[in-house]
Amino acid sequence: MGQAPPLLRRKEWPICLVILLLAAALFLLTALPHGQTAVVRIDGEKTHTLPLNQEQTLTVNAHGHTLTIQVRQGAVGVRESDCPDGICRNTPPITRQGQSIVCLPMACSITVEGAAEYDAVTY
Numbered sequence: 001m002g003q004a005p006p007l008l009r010r011k012e013w014p015i016c017l018v019i020l021l022l023a024a025a026l027f028l029l030t031a032l033p034h035g036q037t038a039v040v041r042i043d044g045e046k047t048h049t050l051p052l053n054q055e056q057t058l059t060v061n062a063h064g065h066t067l068t069i070q071v072r073q074g075a076v077g078v079r080e081s082d083c084p085d086g087i088c089r090n091t092p093p094i095t096r097q098g099q100s101i102v103c104l105p106m107a108c109s110i111t112v113e114g115a116a117e118y119d120a121v122t123y
């Protein structure tokens with residue numbers, strides 16, 4: 001296959017180091033639980049998927065009620081709701097995979113789900 005280039009020339013070392021560092025950083029970023037998402041379901045139907053590493057507010061309407069979901073600092077919670085029982089409103093924000101907030105009057109649930117590779121680590 002032609003002439004193999006020398007493995008590494010001396011002046012290429014810094015570049016190689018940078019690539020290695022970038023690769024390490026990328027690995028660390030993907031290894032951290034950044035793949036977690038909050039899945040919103042209404043009547044059992046998945047309506048929204050919110051990445052937990054992205055701060056945002058989402059308003060959903062169902063069964064005559066309005067619910068405001070907030071993603072903040074890696075947690076998802078119900079900020080406002082006009083449902084009669086207010087259980088969802090009183091549920092503290094959730095961060096861990098498998099946790100969920102349920103609003104019965106709205107038939108709405110918010111569940112933290114992780115990236116596939118985290119299924120083995122988190123339960």
Ligand SMILES: [Zn+2]
Pocket residue numbers: 081083084085086087088089102103104105106
């Ligand atoms: Zn509720």
